Amino acid sequence: MLPNGIGQIRFQDTCAEANEFFQERKSVCVGDQARIILLEVSTEVPPSKVKGDRSKSVLFEGCRLAKSLQCLEIEKKWELVSHVWVEMLCYAANKCRWNHHAQQLTLGGELITHVWLLLAHFGITEQFQISKGHARAKLIVH
Structure with a gap:
Protein backbone atom coordinates (compact mmCIF):
# COMPACT_ATOMS: atom_id res chain seq x y z
CA MET A 1 0.00 0.00 0.00
CA LEU A 72 21.50 -6.52 24.47
CA GLU A 73 19.63 -8.24 27.28
CA ILE A 74 16.46 -9.97 26.06
CA GLU A 75 14.09 -7.48 27.79
CA LYS A 76 15.90 -4.43 26.40
CA LYS A 77 16.12 -6.04 22.97
CA TRP A 78 12.36 -6.64 22.73
CA GLU A 79 11.57 -3.22 24.17
CA LEU A 80 13.73 -1.58 21.50
CA VAL A 81 12.30 -3.73 18.69
CA SER A 82 8.70 -3.05 19.79
CA HIS A 83 9.30 0.72 19.85
CA VAL A 84 10.84 0.63 16.39
CA TRP A 85 7.93 -1.45 15.00
CA VAL A 86 5.32 0.92 16.43
CA GLU A 87 7.18 3.90 14.99
CA MET A 88 7.53 2.24 11.57
CA LEU A 89 3.88 1.18 11.53
CA CYS A 90 2.68 4.70 12.36
CA TYR A 91 5.03 6.20 9.77
CA ALA A 92 3.88 3.76 7.08
CA ALA A 93 0.21 4.31 7.92
CA ASN A 94 0.68 8.07 7.50
CA LYS A 95 2.56 7.75 4.19
CA CYS A 96 -0.12 5.69 2.48
CA ARG A 97 -2.75 7.71 0.64
CA TRP A 98 -6.18 8.03 2.25
CA ASN A 99 -8.01 6.61 -0.79
CA HIS A 100 -5.91 3.42 -0.57
CA HIS A 101 -6.95 3.06 3.08
CA ALA A 102 -10.59 3.66 2.13
CA GLN A 103 -10.36 0.98 -0.56
CA GLN A 104 -8.87 -1.47 1.96
CA LEU A 105 -11.69 -0.78 4.41
CA THR A 106 -14.21 -2.06 1.86
CA LEU A 107 -12.35 -5.39 2.06
CA GLY A 108 -12.13 -5.40 5.85
CA GLY A 109 -8.91 -3.44 6.07
CA GLU A 110 -5.32 -4.34 6.81
CA LEU A 111 -3.50 -3.69 10.08
CA ILE A 112 -1.90 -0.57 8.62
CA THR A 113 -5.35 0.82 7.72
CA HIS A 114 -6.67 0.24 11.24
CA VAL A 115 -3.58 2.00 12.63
CA TRP A 116 -4.25 4.88 10.22
CA LEU A 117 -7.84 5.12 11.49
CA LEU A 118 -6.63 5.18 15.09
CA LEU A 119 -4.12 7.92 14.24
CA ALA A 120 -6.86 9.88 12.44
CA HIS A 121 -9.12 9.51 15.47
CA PHE A 122 -6.42 11.07 17.64
CA GLY A 123 -5.79 13.79 15.04
CA ILE A 124 -2.20 12.83 14.35
CA THR A 125 -2.29 11.88 10.68
CA GLU A 126 -0.96 14.04 7.87
CA GLN A 127 -4.35 14.03 6.12
CA PHE A 128 -6.48 14.96 9.14
CA GLN A 129 -5.24 17.53 11.64
CA ILE A 130 -7.15 19.03 14.55
CA SER A 131 -7.08 22.81 14.24
CA LYS A 132 -5.57 24.98 16.99
CA GLY A 133 -7.68 25.54 20.07
CA HIS A 134 -9.30 22.13 20.05
CA ALA A 135 -8.45 19.49 22.62
CA ARG A 136 -5.87 16.92 21.55
CA ALA A 137 -5.52 13.43 22.85
CA LYS A 138 -2.09 12.05 23.63
CA LEU A 139 -1.33 8.51 22.52
CA ILE A 140 0.99 6.65 24.87
CA VAL A 141 2.04 3.16 23.80
CA HIS A 142 3.49 0.85 26.45
Missing part, protein backbone atom coordinates in the same frame (compact mmCIF):
# COMPACT_ATOMS: atom_id res chain seq x y z
CA LEU A 2 2.99 2.33 0.24
CA PRO A 3 3.80 4.65 -2.65
CA ASN A 4 6.54 3.73 -5.11
CA GLY A 5 9.89 5.37 -4.61
CA ILE A 6 13.15 4.70 -2.82
CA GLY A 7 11.44 2.19 -0.50
CA GLN A 8 10.44 0.04 -3.47
CA ILE A 9 13.93 0.33 -4.95
CA ARG A 10 15.54 -0.63 -1.62
CA PHE A 11 13.21 -3.61 -1.29
CA GLN A 12 14.01 -4.87 -4.81
CA ASP A 13 17.77 -4.34 -4.38
CA THR A 14 17.75 -6.07 -0.99
CA CYS A 15 15.85 -9.09 -2.38
CA ALA A 16 18.26 -9.32 -5.31
CA GLU A 17 21.29 -9.07 -3.04
CA ALA A 18 19.91 -11.70 -0.64
CA ASN A 19 19.29 -14.09 -3.55
CA GLU A 20 22.80 -13.50 -4.88
CA PHE A 21 24.30 -13.87 -1.39
CA PHE A 22 22.71 -17.30 -0.84
CA GLN A 23 23.34 -18.50 -4.41
CA GLU A 24 27.06 -17.77 -4.01
CA ARG A 25 27.09 -20.05 -1.00
CA LYS A 26 25.32 -22.76 -3.04
CA SER A 27 23.12 -23.68 -0.13
CA VAL A 28 19.43 -23.60 0.42
CA CYS A 29 19.19 -21.89 3.76
CA VAL A 30 16.00 -21.94 5.75
CA GLY A 31 15.31 -20.42 9.16
CA ASP A 32 18.18 -20.85 11.59
CA GLN A 33 20.68 -21.77 8.87
CA ALA A 34 20.11 -18.46 7.07
CA ARG A 35 20.24 -16.52 10.33
CA ILE A 36 23.55 -18.11 11.31
CA ILE A 37 25.10 -17.44 7.89
CA LEU A 38 23.98 -13.80 7.95
CA LEU A 39 25.32 -13.30 11.48
CA GLU A 40 28.73 -14.59 10.32
CA VAL A 41 29.01 -11.86 7.67
CA SER A 42 31.91 -9.49 8.30
CA THR A 43 30.43 -6.07 9.02
CA GLU A 44 33.60 -4.22 9.97
CA VAL A 45 33.72 -2.41 6.63
CA PRO A 46 30.49 -0.47 5.91
CA PRO A 47 28.68 -1.57 2.72
CA SER A 48 28.90 1.97 1.35
CA LYS A 49 32.71 1.65 1.28
CA VAL A 50 32.50 -1.67 -0.61
CA LYS A 51 29.80 -0.86 -3.17
CA GLY A 52 29.61 2.91 -3.01
CA ASP A 53 26.20 4.31 -3.87
CA ARG A 54 25.45 1.78 -6.63
CA SER A 55 23.37 -0.52 -4.46
CA LYS A 56 20.37 0.59 -2.45
CA SER A 57 20.22 -2.74 -0.60
CA VAL A 58 19.98 -2.75 3.20
CA LEU A 59 20.82 -6.46 3.65
CA PHE A 60 24.24 -5.91 5.22
CA GLU A 61 23.03 -2.93 7.25
CA GLY A 62 20.50 -5.40 8.64
CA CYS A 63 23.34 -7.79 9.47
CA ARG A 64 25.11 -4.99 11.35
CA LEU A 65 21.92 -4.18 13.26
CA ALA A 66 21.31 -7.85 14.12
CA LYS A 67 24.84 -8.20 15.49
CA SER A 68 24.44 -5.11 17.67
CA LEU A 69 21.08 -6.39 18.98
CA GLN A 70 22.75 -9.67 19.98
CA CYS A 71 24.66 -7.75 22.70
Whole structure:
Protein backbone atom coordinates (compact mmCIF):
# COMPACT_ATOMS: atom_id res chain seq x y z
CA MET A 1 0.00 0.00 0.00
CA LEU A 2 2.99 2.33 0.24
CA PRO A 3 3.80 4.65 -2.65
CA ASN A 4 6.54 3.73 -5.11
CA GLY A 5 9.89 5.37 -4.61
CA ILE A 6 13.15 4.70 -2.82
CA GLY A 7 11.44 2.19 -0.50
CA GLN A 8 10.44 0.04 -3.47
CA ILE A 9 13.93 0.33 -4.95
CA ARG A 10 15.54 -0.63 -1.62
CA PHE A 11 13.21 -3.61 -1.29
CA GLN A 12 14.01 -4.87 -4.81
CA ASP A 13 17.77 -4.34 -4.38
CA THR A 14 17.75 -6.07 -0.99
CA CYS A 15 15.85 -9.09 -2.38
CA ALA A 16 18.26 -9.32 -5.31
CA GLU A 17 21.29 -9.07 -3.04
CA ALA A 18 19.91 -11.70 -0.64
CA ASN A 19 19.29 -14.09 -3.55
CA GLU A 20 22.80 -13.50 -4.88
CA PHE A 21 24.30 -13.87 -1.39
CA PHE A 22 22.71 -17.30 -0.84
CA GLN A 23 23.34 -18.50 -4.41
CA GLU A 24 27.06 -17.77 -4.01
CA ARG A 25 27.09 -20.05 -1.00
CA LYS A 26 25.32 -22.76 -3.04
CA SER A 27 23.12 -23.68 -0.13
CA VAL A 28 19.43 -23.60 0.42
CA CYS A 29 19.19 -21.89 3.76
CA VAL A 30 16.00 -21.94 5.75
CA GLY A 31 15.31 -20.42 9.16
CA ASP A 32 18.18 -20.85 11.59
CA GLN A 33 20.68 -21.77 8.87
CA ALA A 34 20.11 -18.46 7.07
CA ARG A 35 20.24 -16.52 10.33
CA ILE A 36 23.55 -18.11 11.31
CA ILE A 37 25.10 -17.44 7.89
CA LEU A 38 23.98 -13.80 7.95
CA LEU A 39 25.32 -13.30 11.48
CA GLU A 40 28.73 -14.59 10.32
CA VAL A 41 29.01 -11.86 7.67
CA SER A 42 31.91 -9.49 8.30
CA THR A 43 30.43 -6.07 9.02
CA GLU A 44 33.60 -4.22 9.97
CA VAL A 45 33.72 -2.41 6.63
CA PRO A 46 30.49 -0.47 5.91
CA PRO A 47 28.68 -1.57 2.72
CA SER A 48 28.90 1.97 1.35
CA LYS A 49 32.71 1.65 1.28
CA VAL A 50 32.50 -1.67 -0.61
CA LYS A 51 29.80 -0.86 -3.17
CA GLY A 52 29.61 2.91 -3.01
CA ASP A 53 26.20 4.31 -3.87
CA ARG A 54 25.45 1.78 -6.63
CA SER A 55 23.37 -0.52 -4.46
CA LYS A 56 20.37 0.59 -2.45
CA SER A 57 20.22 -2.74 -0.60
CA VAL A 58 19.98 -2.75 3.20
CA LEU A 59 20.82 -6.46 3.65
CA PHE A 60 24.24 -5.91 5.22
CA GLU A 61 23.03 -2.93 7.25
CA GLY A 62 20.50 -5.40 8.64
CA CYS A 63 23.34 -7.79 9.47
CA ARG A 64 25.11 -4.99 11.35
CA LEU A 65 21.92 -4.18 13.26
CA ALA A 66 21.31 -7.85 14.12
CA LYS A 67 24.84 -8.20 15.49
CA SER A 68 24.44 -5.11 17.67
CA LEU A 69 21.08 -6.39 18.98
CA GLN A 70 22.75 -9.67 19.98
CA CYS A 71 24.66 -7.75 22.70
CA LEU A 72 21.50 -6.52 24.47
CA GLU A 73 19.63 -8.24 27.28
CA ILE A 74 16.46 -9.97 26.06
CA GLU A 75 14.09 -7.48 27.79
CA LYS A 76 15.90 -4.43 26.40
CA LYS A 77 16.12 -6.04 22.97
CA TRP A 78 12.36 -6.64 22.73
CA GLU A 79 11.57 -3.22 24.17
CA LEU A 80 13.73 -1.58 21.50
CA VAL A 81 12.30 -3.73 18.69
CA SER A 82 8.70 -3.05 19.79
CA HIS A 83 9.30 0.72 19.85
CA VAL A 84 10.84 0.63 16.39
CA TRP A 85 7.93 -1.45 15.00
CA VAL A 86 5.32 0.92 16.43
CA GLU A 87 7.18 3.90 14.99
CA MET A 88 7.53 2.24 11.57
CA LEU A 89 3.88 1.18 11.53
CA CYS A 90 2.68 4.70 12.36
CA TYR A 91 5.03 6.20 9.77
CA ALA A 92 3.88 3.76 7.08
CA ALA A 93 0.21 4.31 7.92
CA ASN A 94 0.68 8.07 7.50
CA LYS A 95 2.56 7.75 4.19
CA CYS A 96 -0.12 5.69 2.48
CA ARG A 97 -2.75 7.71 0.64
CA TRP A 98 -6.18 8.03 2.25
CA ASN A 99 -8.01 6.61 -0.79
CA HIS A 100 -5.91 3.42 -0.57
CA HIS A 101 -6.95 3.06 3.08
CA ALA A 102 -10.59 3.66 2.13
CA GLN A 103 -10.36 0.98 -0.56
CA GLN A 104 -8.87 -1.47 1.96
CA LEU A 105 -11.69 -0.78 4.41
CA THR A 106 -14.21 -2.06 1.86
CA LEU A 107 -12.35 -5.39 2.06
CA GLY A 108 -12.13 -5.40 5.85
CA GLY A 109 -8.91 -3.44 6.07
CA GLU A 110 -5.32 -4.34 6.81
CA LEU A 111 -3.50 -3.69 10.08
CA ILE A 112 -1.90 -0.57 8.62
CA THR A 113 -5.35 0.82 7.72
CA HIS A 114 -6.67 0.24 11.24
CA VAL A 115 -3.58 2.00 12.63
CA TRP A 116 -4.25 4.88 10.22
CA LEU A 117 -7.84 5.12 11.49
CA LEU A 118 -6.63 5.18 15.09
CA LEU A 119 -4.12 7.92 14.24
CA ALA A 120 -6.86 9.88 12.44
CA HIS A 121 -9.12 9.51 15.47
CA PHE A 122 -6.42 11.07 17.64
CA GLY A 123 -5.79 13.79 15.04
CA ILE A 124 -2.20 12.83 14.35
CA THR A 125 -2.29 11.88 10.68
CA GLU A 126 -0.96 14.04 7.87
CA GLN A 127 -4.35 14.03 6.12
CA PHE A 128 -6.48 14.96 9.14
CA GLN A 129 -5.24 17.53 11.64
CA ILE A 130 -7.15 19.03 14.55
CA SER A 131 -7.08 22.81 14.24
CA LYS A 132 -5.57 24.98 16.99
CA GLY A 133 -7.68 25.54 20.07
CA HIS A 134 -9.30 22.13 20.05
CA ALA A 135 -8.45 19.49 22.62
CA ARG A 136 -5.87 16.92 21.55
CA ALA A 137 -5.52 13.43 22.85
CA LYS A 138 -2.09 12.05 23.63
CA LEU A 139 -1.33 8.51 22.52
CA ILE A 140 0.99 6.65 24.87
CA VAL A 141 2.04 3.16 23.80
CA HIS A 142 3.49 0.85 26.45
